[in-house]
Amino acid sequence: MAEDYYKILGVRRDASQAEIQKAFRELAKKYHPDRNPNDKDAVKKFQRIQRAFEVLNDREKRDMYDRYGSSFETRGTGGPRASYAWSTGPGGFSFEDVDFEQFFGDRFGAELGGGAFSDILRHFSRTAGRGRAKTADAKTRGGDIEHEIHIPFTTAITGGAVEMSVQRGSGQQDTLSVKIPPGIEDGKRIRLRGQGAPDPGGGPPGDMYLTVRVDPHAHFERRGDNLLARVPVTLAEAVLGAKIDVPTPKGTVSLRVPPGTSSGTKLRVKGHGVARKGQPPGDLLVELLVVLPKEIDASTREAIQRLDLRYDGDPRAQLRW
Numbered sequence: 001m002a003e004d005y006y007k008i009l010g011v012r013r014d015a016s017q018a019e020i021q022k023a024f025r026e027l028a029k030k031y032h033p034d035r036n037p038n039d040k041d042a043v044k045k046f047q048r049i050q051r052a053f054e055v056l057n058d059r060e061k062r063d064m065y066d067r068y069g070s071s072f073e074t075r076g077t078g079g080p081r082a083s084y085a086w087s088t089g090p091g092g093f094s095f096e097d098v099d100f101e102q103f104f105g106d107r108f109g110a111e112l113g114g115g116a117f118s119d120i121l122r123h124f125s126r127t128a129g130r131g132r133a134k135t136a137d138a139k140t141r142g143g144d145i146e147h148e149i150h151i152p153f154t155t156a157i158t159g160g161a162v163e164m165s166v167q168r169g170s171g172q173q174d175t176l177s178v179k180i181p182p183g184i185e186d187g188k189r190i191r192l193r194g195q196g197a198p199d200p201g202g203g204p205p206g207d208m209y210l211t212v213r214v215d216p217h218a219h220f221e222r223r224g225d226n227l228l229a230r231v232p233v234t235l236a237e238a239v240l241g242a243k244i245d246v247p248t249p250k251g252t253v254s255l256r257v258p259p260g261t262s263s264g265t266k267l268r269v270k271g272h273g274v275a276r277k278g279q280p281p282g283d284l285l286v287e288l289l290v291v292l293p294k295e296i297d298a299s300t301r302e303a304i305q306r307l308d309l310r311y312d313g314d315p316r317a318q319l320r321w
Contacts (some may be wrong), residue, residue: 005052005065013066017057021146024053025211029148033167043167050145051169054197058143058206142199142206149178149190149210153217156184157227157249157274166208169197178210183225183276186214225274225282232291233257239307248272248284255286263290 006013009023027049029035036042055061149164159182166174178190189209196206214222221228231246241259245252250272257267265288273282296304 003048003052005056008048008052009056011056015056017059020053020056024049024057024146025148028053033173034165043171046167047169047171050167054143054145054169054206057145058197060140061143140199140201140203142203143197144206144209145196146209146211148213150213150215151180151184152215153220153222154249155180156186156212156214157222158182159184164210166195180212181277183274183279184212184214185222186212188212222274223285225276225279226285227273227282228285228287230287230289233261233288235290235292237261238263238288238290246284246286249275257288261288263288 006015009020009027011019011023015023028046031042031046031049033039033043033046036046055065147164147166149162151162155162159180161177161179164176164178166176168174176192176195178192180190184190189211192208192210194205195208198205219230221230227249229246229248231244233242233244236242237244237257238261239259241261242257244255244257246255246269248269253269253272255267255269267286267288269284269286271281272284275281
């Protein structure tokens, strides 16, 4: 039974490339074998989704599919007009088979310049055959495919290599090692040459485009090329001052907390943010958050109340909507 690739991806026949890619990403995420272990139906569904995307995401193959359906590959994939031919029978018609001098006649050639015109016809007859052979030998290229890859926050900042599993249209499961450049941002794409769909005509495979998704971090946040770290400190460290150790992409640094530091105060560590290739590194902003113990005894409570008397006016006096 012929496959309706548009129906498989759930898109209209006039869907844009962006709509096709969006539909593929959503379906691939839902039916990916990694998310459906031991589910044979999900594997089959994923293979059909991937095959449909390989065709519809390639403009040339999509055009052929729109003309001939899922059997278009038996007609060749040399281009949107690859199946067009001037045919007079099973053998077809070829310029290579024509004697142009005989076809036009000596009299016609003589009227247009005699030998010069004959030379042109002979040249056309010879080069037409070579052009035809060259077209037949030309190889097409497989379709490009798209995947998403999730990477840890720390790998996105410092770079490294991550492995990912890819389910091919043939059912084969491959493991790829992907190099992550330092400082890559969420949503950026990485191109893997030759890791796309194979070409049915024997040409080189297409490429794979990976959309990078960066997992969040429990304590760090990226802001451009700067990093924001929320670091807990005790009440005593905030009131009396202290030295604290803070991890950074370049290693642990020691910071001095000034006495009387309020929660939310930010300390800057220059050059310890995101370091992208060819760019000056960003900074690390350390936001200090005062944390209190869960249980407070009576004497501690009295000491805190005495401390509260030291406030000069209402600390929220300037608070406005």
